[in-house]
Amino acid sequence: MTRTLNGGYVSPSVRERVMLAIETLNYKPNALARALRTGRTQQIACISPAIDNPFFSEVIRGIEEIAIDHGYILSIYSSQVIDRRHETFLLPGRYDGVILLSPSELNSWLVQELAESHIPLATFWDWGSESPYPSVAVDLVTGVEEVIAHLFSQGHQRIGYLGYLPSAETDVNPRLLGFRRAFVNADVDRAPYCVELVAGFGTMEEGYAGASRLFRNYAGLTAVFASNDMLAFGAMKWLRENGYDVPRQVSVVGCDDTPFCTMSNPSLSTIQIPKRDVGQQLMQLVLKGQRNTDLTVHVTLPSRLIVRESSGPAL
Amino acid sequence: MTRTLNGGYVSPSVRERVMLAIETLNYKPNALARALRTGRTQQIACISPAIDNPFFSEVIRGIEEIAIDHGYILSIYSSQVIDRRHETFLLPGRYDGVILLSPSELNSWLVQELAESHIPLATFWDWGSESPYPSVAVDLVTGVEEVIAHLFSQGHQRIGYLGYLPSAETDVNPRLLGFRRAFVNADVDRAPYCVELVAGFGTMEEGYAGASRLFRNYAGLTAVFASNDMLAFGAMKWLRENGYDVPRQVSVVGCDDTPFCTMSNPSLSTIQIPKRDVGQQLMQLVLKGQRNTDLTVHVTLPSRLIVRESSGPAL
DNA sequence: GTGAAAGCGCTAACAA
DNA sequence: TTGTTAGCGCTTTCAC
Numbered sequence: 263m264t265r266t267l268n269g270g271y272v273s274p275s276v277r278e279r280v281m282l283a284i285e286t287l288n289y290k291p292n293a294l295a296r297a298l299r300t301g302r303t304q305q306i307a308c309i310s311p312a313i314d315n316p317f318f319s320e321v322i323r324g325i326e327e328i329a330i331d332h333g334y335i336l337s338i339y340s341s342q343v344i345d346r347r348h349e350t351f352l353l354p355g356r357y358d359g360v361i362l363l364s365p366s367e368l369n370s371w372l373v374q375e376l377a378e379s380h381i382p383l384a385t386f387w388d389w390g391s392e393s394p395y396p397s398v399a400v401d402l403v404t405g406v407e408e409v410i411a412h413l414f415s416q417g418h419q420r421i422g423y424l425g426y427l428p429s430a431e432t433d434v435n436p437r438l439l440g441f442r443r444a445f446v447n448a449d450v451d452r453a454p455y456c457v458e459l460v461a462g463f464g465t466m467e468e469g470y471a472g473a474s475r476l477f478r479n480y481a482g483l484t485a486v487f488a489s490n491d492m493l494a495f496g497a498m499k500w501l502r503e504n505g506y507d508v509p510r511q512v513s514v515v516g517c518d519d520t521p522f523c524t525m526s527n528p529s530l531s532t533i534q535i536p537k538r539d540v541g542q543q544l545m546q547l548v549l550k551g552q553r554n555t556d557l558t559v560h561v562t563l564p565s566r567l568i569v570r571e572s573s574g575p576a577l
Numbered sequence: 578m579t580r581t582l583n584g585g586y587v588s589p590s591v592r593e594r595v596m597l598a599i600e601t602l603n604y605k606p607n608a609l610a611r612a613l614r615t616g617r618t619q620q621i622a623c624i625s626p627a628i629d630n631p632f633f634s635e636v637i638r639g640i641e642e643i644a645i646d647h648g649y650i651l652s653i654y655s656s657q658v659i660d661r662r663h664e665t666f667l668l669p670g671r672y673d674g675v676i677l678l679s680p681s682e683l684n685s686w687l688v689q690e691l692a693e694s695h696i697p698l699a700t701f702w703d704w705g706s707e708s709p710y711p712s713v714a715v716d717l718v719t720g721v722e723e724v725i726a727h728l729f730s731q732g733h734q735r736i737g738y739l740g741y742l743p744s745a746e747t748d749v750n751p752r753l754l755g756f757r758r759a760f761v762n763a764d765v766d767r768a769p770y771c772v773e774l775v776a777g778f779g780t781m782e783e784g785y786a787g788a789s790r791l792f793r794n795y796a797g798l799t800a801v802f803a804s805n806d807m808l809a810f811g812a813m814k815w816l817r818e819n820g821y822d823v824p825r826q827v828s829v830v831g832c833d834d835t836p837f838c839t840m841s842n843p844s845l846s847t848i849q850i851p852k853r854d855v856g857q858q859l860m861q862l863v864l865k866g867q868r869n870t871d872l873t874v875h876v877t878l879p880s881r882l883i884v885r886e887s888s889g890p891a892l
Numbered sequence: 893g894t895g896a897a898a899g900c901g902c903t904a905a906c907a908a
Numbered sequence: 909t910t911g912t913t914a915g916c917g918c919t920t921t922c923a924c
Binding site: 288290291292293294295297298303304305313314316319320322323326330333335336337338339340343344347348350351352353354355356378379466495496498499502521522524525526527528 | 603605606607608609610612613618619620628629631634635637638641645648650651652653654655658659662663665666667668669670671693694781810811813814817836837839840841842843
């Protein structure tokens, strides 16, 4: 029977009889038993911190494209609900590879376990310092510098930064890094920049609340850079509701270039990230990891500013 | 060893020695082998047609809440990439239950297979006629009637419907059904309504293109009802770019009440669906299905109109 | 070209 | 209380 399905030397008569039996008994192979025997499941796990953030959706689409091409199917998990109780759920056996999107301190234990488990691993690393694991990163530092240069060139002096922190690693956040560096590098004297960080995963609600704090705590801001688009949208809402005209009174720039950027009114200036590419490279890294073990590859992709309607000349 | 982990009668000394061995050898149980033996995987699969539509994200969150409570972990798949090659990937063994969101003709084969496989199944059914499988549905017909009543009351006469069709089942779409029925039930003579359907999954791009066709094909429209929020956002963008003021010249109403409804400018009037509830009920259905087999339960949840800024008096 | 048997890593049942 | 064994459903290998 085995041979009939998996391609072997079978005589036509036997093949026919087997096929008939399969049909009549409605036989379905048990994927689990097969995986146990062969050691491969043809499944890849992707653990995402927020499935409702379109940024990750797009990255996942990239992963899927490559995975499908190689006969893998992609299983998506939300890292917000994974805790140590599930420790073993993807360890030995279950997956032929794991992709971790934006791991934070909240799931560092998972990264650790995964790394020790010898399952091919790839991470989307957006916390500054180099990843100890195979990773894809985006060069956001220069992206953010572009943003600040753009705002400076439009006459903005007092610029706010709106970020989020899933845990406490704020200092290695490349966006904030770029933000600070841009001010240091600027050849003119500026009023100090203003930073407001909200705890969370970078949602619109957080952006709304964050904007409120930012503008309450710092007077005279004419521009805000938000560390992702969701925050930016939330901030724009707060600004609109509180009588600030965007972009005439306040410029807003986001990060990620999610699909809503072109839909919002005004459309959102943002940093474009090659999201599909990120996903594709991640999956390629897993594929590589399946051959050579213990390699640590790092891929860095570029980012660039896209100016839309939400940013313009300062008053 | 088994007993030490899974709670059995073990003497302290043995327990200690086993624990030590586990520690030093860094032993991790193989989830696959365990599942093969016990017949349960503690995993639930959820197959979603569009992970980038926030509507589904929210439903998934509801599923997750209940799943977690019962010790299951949720695996999410995008049905857009699943085809017959993956036929066996969730059949016997892999999952203790499967939830199918908005199955369409595109994956009717999957529903079929699943139903035959005796895996507890629950479907989110949004195509009108009653589901032959355990399902959660939303009473959209009355929701849509509310929308039309609202638009009528604001003086709108010529109203467009903007829908999408993943396959050809347009006639059982409850939104369209409600839309038509509202016109029939109306006690006054109205200009005929106008329907434009775009092929696809209900994205913003489709909404943009659909609006363009709608307004090209039908003159004098003063209101549009879109069968989901994404389409509505796309339509609003097209309207804005083509000089139509929303809501002063054209009212727009969406469906789903996704988070962006309150963020967009103008904010979007829409039909609210209890998304979390939908998810929770779906998972409950799976749980039920694990006990009694072959039961076919149907849960219907209500929907209601939320009026925001995008709809108002006709010119 | 085909049947049979071993064994993947686990748990449940049965002896001891 | 503990050690041992059979077997989940498959694939691989080795006889025939």
